[in-house]
Amino acid sequence: MSKEKIIHAAIEVFSEKGYHRASMDEIALRANVAKGSLYYHFPGKAQLFKTLVKEGFQEIIDRIRTDLNANLSLDEQIKRIIRHNLELFLDSSNLAHIVFNELSNGIESEVLEELKQLKVDYIHFLSGVLEEGKREGVLRDVDCNLAAAGIIGMLESACKYLDNKNEMSRELIERFFYTIITSGLLINSGE
Amino acid sequence: MSKEKIIHAAIEVFSEKGYHRASMDEIALRANVAKGSLYYHFPGKAQLFKTLVKEGFQEIIDRIRTDLNANLSLDEQIKRIIRHNLELFLDSSNLAHIVFNELSNGIESEVLEELKQLKVDYIHFLSGVLEEGKREGVLRDVDCNLAAAGIIGMLESACKYLDNKNEMSRELIERFFYTIITSGLLINSGE
């Protein structure tokens, strides 16, 4: 009970303030529990943060895996990956930014390594989807890990840029990224 | 004299620690000046940081602009943009990450806005190059700002992934991104 309230409040505060400026005080306040309770449920700030990140990654992975099990074409799979990531990046912009980027220094190095690994795991998960495309001969022979990392970064950065400018429909944005990712910027890129 | 030493030390410390964990104390220590000197030359931590970011953006813009003045083909221009960004992201990985991503909360909002604007300015600068391609009919009819933002994010994220794994040559990485950006992932993306 308390634990859920804490996690929920922590998501809010970390989203609004970023890791370093988020304070355990405020998380406790928003969760409506005493500060000591945070330390009953979590060993410390870093581990509380890690819990959120883990849950976040797990959720998006779960969503995508559902699509994979549906036996969709690679085309469609890529579209879905884009869509799920867009949902995350557009609807939970701040949190997503922190989850994907606040892997910087100043976090207990032990926890930091775990956080980095979570991101790498996610990249590898996406990379696996692409590898399948390569095996089917639909995808260019490129380093899929790099491609996956690049795609995430592209989506994240562009969504960050879009932030607060609701000028494009979700539909349009989705198509834009699909085109860029599958066919690139140039017309007649005969290749 | 002192000012240069401070900026130099600040780059180091911000790179290693990120904005929030970087302390003015340590910057002073590394710059070999008294703590008060930081505040003689800069109004505060946020503005010191801003100065670095500004210089960083200015330098990459200058490098790219030199190429633009050389009247290269769009193809070549895109290659150069990739190369210059790679140099930044691979050689100054930490700093670049901070400059491009530490625009999060917890920085004096006034300065934060300026920092965000610097990034937007850079995106628009790159976007301008792409727009020219569109006018020439070589580039797809897409939102160039979004494309520029996406490219930066892709490069940044992928380079972050590569970090510490010197398994690919700079040459190879460059070609990888060029292909992805210009022609996409799919092989017969007839469009």
Add this chain to the structure above:
Amino acid sequence: MSKEKIIHAAIEVFSEKGYHRASMDEIALRANVAKGSLYYHFPGKAQLFKTLVKEGFQEIIDRIRTDLNANLSLDEQIKRIIRHNLELFLDSSNLAHIVFNELSNGIESEVLEELKQLKVDYIHFLSGVLEEGKREGVLRDVDCNLAAAGIIGMLESACKYLDNKNEMSRELIERFFYTIITSGLLINSGE
């Protein structure tokens, strides 16, 4: 427990050093608590100071109000007001001086306004006693607020002057002020 110790120490330090030169460090030291504890119990220096001032005013008001309830003559009431203020100004000279005069700049303006209001409230409280005298036809028809403010200032300033010169008995001082305040300086001031 800690809170009382802090308030007690704060009174000491503010009295000795004045608001600006009093340091939170020293207050903590004298209270025998950690510096952080000050901020656990009070939002900051200004609010800690305000707490003291509030308590100080409340105490003198309470003392005077007790006399008022005793149904004394105006004469006697004025004597008591003088006596209670003298007690404050002579026995806690430094603190009183700060409470009544350190309402100067350099304090968080929000708190400063509250502090000024506390003083004004005290003046109005005394003024109320004088108004009653006017209604009874015993007192001159003067602006009672101004008179109350003047009386406080007169007592404070004269006590400050007396400071460290224990040449007059409390009794004598009291009679001096009673005469001046009720009858003025001139002999035969027939009016």
Add this chain to the structure above:
Amino acid sequence: MSKEKIIHAAIEVFSEKGYHRASMDEIALRANVAKGSLYYHFPGKAQLFKTLVKEGFQEIIDRIRTDLNANLSLDEQIKRIIRHNLELFLDSSNLAHIVFNELSNGIESEVLEELKQLKVDYIHFLSGVLEEGKREGVLRDVDCNLAAAGIIGMLESACKYLDNKNEMSRELIERFFYTIITSGLLINSGE
């Protein structure tokens, strides 16, 4: 030249900020001189402050002394003393407050003693006028030093209270204080 500019600026800044919050930086800025120049003309902050206070006291003493030399009646002399002090307290309220009250701790004790002496000198100067009244048999047989100190405090405190409320004419205020000081508050103070 520079010296006058500094004194002028210092009056401004000390008035606005009080002694402790006034900074040499700002004084130099407003005086349009380099910070180092302050230390060329004055040994330090405390001595600069002392200079102002000295000049301030000297001026009001000079004004009153002019009246004394005019051989006015005690009545009229008291009126003039009230008027000159009112001018100071109403027109330069902040500065006057600081000059008369910022004799608190945190100023180099050597200079502090001189400042206290300046105030005592002024009290004794006024006291001298009252003593003359006593000799003439017009004034009650009271401690004139205490009376003088009280009068100054009364004027200062009441003017502070009036601050920002321009509801009474200068003329009226003057008469009010004259009545209180000479005849007291009670109507038939037959004495």
Add this chain to the structure above:
DNA sequence: AATGAATGAGAATTCATTCAT
């Protein structure tokens, strides 16, 4: 006479964490 870069001691405040209950 005047400058202004540089200093360093101190100040307020923040905050993750501990621990007795």
Add this chain to the structure above:
DNA sequence: AATGAATGAATTCTCATTCAT
């Protein structure tokens, strides 16, 4: 399970003063 008082190390920033020029 939960609390909340207490901590103390770390951090940003201020400012009178010095000194070489």
